[in-house]
Amino acid sequence: MKRIAIGIAILLLAAVPLWVGGSFYVNIVSQVLIAAIFALGLDILVGYGGLISLGHAGLFGVAAYTVAVMLGAGFGHVAAIVAAIALTLAATAVFGVLALRTTGIGFIMITLALGQLLWGLAYRWIDLTHGDNGLSGNSRPAPFGISLDPTNHFYYATLIVFLLVIAAVALLTGSPFGASLRGTRDQPRRMAALGFDVWKIRFLACLFSGFCSGIAGILFFYYNEFISPHALALSASAEVLLMVIAGGSATLLGPIAGATLVVVMKSVMSAYIERWNFTLGAIFVLIVLFMPEGLVPGSRRLSRWLWATLKALRGGTATPAESQR
Amino acid sequence: MNLWLLLTVNSITLGGLLFLLSAGFSLIFGLMRIPNLTHGSFFMLGAYFGASLGMWFGVEFWLAAIIAAVLVAALGGVMERFVLRRLAGQEQAQVLVTLGISFMIADLCLMEWSGDPITVEAPPALEGATHVGALIFPTYRLAIILLALAIAVALWALIDGTTLGAKIRAGVDDPQMARICGIRVSRLFTIVFCLGAGLAGFAGMIGSPILSIYPGLDTDMLPLALVVVILGGTGSLIGSLLGSFVVGFLYNFGQALLPELAYFVLFLPMVIILVWRPQGLFGRRAP
Numbered sequence: 001m002k003r004i005a006i007g008i009a010i011l012l013l014a015a016v017p018l019w020v021g022g023s024f025y026v027n028i029v030s031q032v033l034i035a036a037i038f039a040l041g042l043d044i045l046v047g048y049g050g051l052i053s054l055g056h057a058g059l060f061g062v063a064a065y066t067v068a069v070m071l072g073a074g075f076g077h078v079a080a081i082v083a084a085i086a087l088t089l090a091a092t093a094v095f096g097v098l099a100l101r102t103t104g105i106g107f108i109m110i111t112l113a114l115g116q117l118l119w120g121l122a123y124r125w126i127d128l129t130h131g132d133n134g135l136s137g138n139s140r141p142a143p144f145g146i147s148l149d150p151t152n153h154f155y156y157a158t159l160i161v162f163l164l165v166i167a168a169v170a171l172l173t174g175s176p177f178g179a180s181l182r183g184t185r186d187q188p189r190r191m192a193a194l195g196f197d198v199w200k201i202r203f204l205a206c207l208f209s210g211f212c213s214g215i216a217g218i219l220f221f222y223y224n225e226f227i228s229p230h231a232l233a234l235s236a237s238a239e240v241l242l243m244v245i246a247g248g249s250a251t252l253l254g255p256i257a258g259a260t261l262v263v264v265m266k267s268v269m270s271a272y273i274e275r276w277n278f279t280l281g282a283i284f285v286l287i288v289l290f291m292p293e294g295l296v297p298g299s300r301r302l303s304r305w306l307w308a309t310l311k312a313l314r315g316g317t318a319t320p321a322e323s324q325r
Numbered sequence: 326m327n328l329w330l331l332l333t334v335n336s337i338t339l340g341g342l343l344f345l346l347s348a349g350f351s352l353i354f355g356l357m358r359i360p361n362l363t364h365g366s367f368f369m370l371g372a373y374f375g376a377s378l379g380m381w382f383g384v385e386f387w388l389a390a391i392i393a394a395v396l397v398a399a400l401g402g403v404m405e406r407f408v409l410r411r412l413a414g415q416e417q418a419q420v421l422v423t424l425g426i427s428f429m430i431a432d433l434c435l436m437e438w439s440g441d442p443i444t445v446e447a448p449p450a451l452e453g454a455t456h457v458g459a460l461i462f463p464t465y466r467l468a469i470i471l472l473a474l475a476i477a478v479a480l481w482a483l484i485d486g487t488t489l490g491a492k493i494r495a496g497v498d499d500p501q502m503a504r505i506c507g508i509r510v511s512r513l514f515t516i517v518f519c520l521g522a523g524l525a526g527f528a529g530m531i532g533s534p535i536l537s538i539y540p541g542l543d544t545d546m547l548p549l550a551l552v553v554v555i556l557g558g559t560g561s562l563i564g565s566l567l568g569s570f571v572v573g574f575l576y577n578f579g580q581a582l583l584p585e586l587a588y589f590v591l592f593l594p595m596v597i598i599l600v601w602r603p604q605g606l607f608g609r610r611a612p
Binding site: 046052054098101102104105106108109110112113114116117119120121123124125126127233234235238241242245246249275277278280281282283284285287288289292 | 358425
């Protein structure tokens with residue numbers, strides 16, 4: 001059942017250029033996938049590790065700016081991408097070493113400060129980043145001789161990366177490492193008493209989330225062929241965090257649902273609803289009030305409840321209250 | 326007037342405004358453990374309310390500032406009572422809901438007051454400059470500094486010298502024990518949240534002749550308030566006061582001397598403090 005669902009989902013995604021009609025919508029799906037990669041990585045830290053970061057847009061930006069600067073300096077795509085991943089991992093390691101001295105609200109504050117620091121550099125280090133004007137690129141890479149300039153080609157490249165990332169996340173969260181990460185979230189002291197190195201587990205989770213942010217940053221730069229400090233701002237960090245929490249943290253589908261919600265609201269609904277920012281804020285508040293666990297687990301609970309109610313109405317024995325457990 | 330003196334006066338003025346903004350943030354954070362990311366919006370809202378009272382009804386500056394503060398405090402009270410109350414102890418939900426509300430406020434302000442910046446005139450009595458010996462100071466900035474200091478003293482007297490203040494301190498130190506002793510901590514939450522929101526709104530209005538009012542003022546001020554609270558430590562008034570002036574100086578001198586690295590200069594000390602003393606200079610370690 002689950003395998004069939006996954007197969008259908010992959011087929012549907014692969015066929016996106018055929019059924020959504022128009023490169024505008026294909027581009028939006030590409031944007032959703034990039035945001036989902038970013039959110040999935042953050043979910044490892046926020047959902048499974050219980051560490052809320054408000055600075056990941058900074059890491060995203062490090063990757064995007066590295067590619068932009070390297071390409072500007074005349075390096076090839078491979079060198080630019082490798083350097084971007086290496087630098088992002090290095091920046092994430094610094095993030096981790098500094099921020100993991102605390103947890104909870106302290107962790108939020110330190111990541112926020114570090115994110116703002118990177119934003120400040122991007123905004124003001126004009127020699128390197130051209131400040132508010134941003135940096136633009138002029139070419140996309142061409143792996144195996146296939147140019148990624150056409151919309152559909154870029155979409156497929158993004159889709160492949162997305163599937164790799166989601167597979168990695170699924171493997172990671174299902175592995176003993178994932179279990180120990182959840183352990184450090186729920187019972188850090190017991191985990192330490194059992195002989196686990198809590199700090200190391202959290203640090204590795206941080207590195208993985210930074211790696212995903214870097215991948216998303218690189219794709220983001222190639223998608224727009226432009227990067228400006230806005231992508232690193234506090235509001236960007238907040239947005240990706242909102243994707244994770246609104247969709248449902250510590251689930252595989254939650255961050256994807258959250259990314260879809262935010263990107264679709266931003267790029268599609270903004271054409272129809274003038275006050276989309278207000279609507280987005282209102283949606284977040286409503287989610288917290290009525291589905292505090294996030295959209296995906298929330299709708300699962302709701303559908304289970306509906307099923308049970310239907311069964312009970314037909315004269316079955318299960319009552320809604322029992323089957324909720 | 327030479328550059329250094331001007332920078333110093335500007336730094337102290339900004340420090341005074343930041344104190345009004347961050348004192349409430351810090352108390353809310355210390356007492357309720359809520360990272361109130363709407364606090365920048367309260368600041369902006371106070372400024373818009375006050376300016377509109379002046380523009381539409383011709384209300385005099387100081388009265389407008391007080392009415393704006395009361396309005397923002399009422400809004401904060403509603404938010405605390407009906408939304409945040411239900412989310413005690415859920416960090417993720419608190420972050421989501423306070424950010425969501427700040428999105429909504431920002432968009433509503435954009436709708437009502439458009440994207441054009443609004444400049445507010447300082448009250449006529451305080452325009453011009455004041456001579457102190459051989460030195461000349463802008464009068465309105467001096468007034469802000471004095472006002473901020475007066476409010477700091479009043480807050481300190483409230484927290485340190487009254488029964489209400491003693492209850493708040495008890496709530497910050499150990500909410501459960503305070504409840505056992507018969508203190509209604511939940512009512513303290515509402516009082517402190519209203520007070521914090523009102524102070525932020527007041528700061529927004531009296532800061533408007535200097536900063537002007539524009540969309541994005543909220544996200545400009547919020548990180549500064551966070552830096553102050555992190556430097557000074559949460560739940561500590563003296564920490565907020567010191568942190569505000571440090572940030573005021575770092576911000577103004579950073580902008581003037583190292584424009585390329587201005588934000589680096591602002592946020593680096595915060596990172597260093599956090600690493601060295603995660604609870605802030607005057608904060609106490611969380612229980």
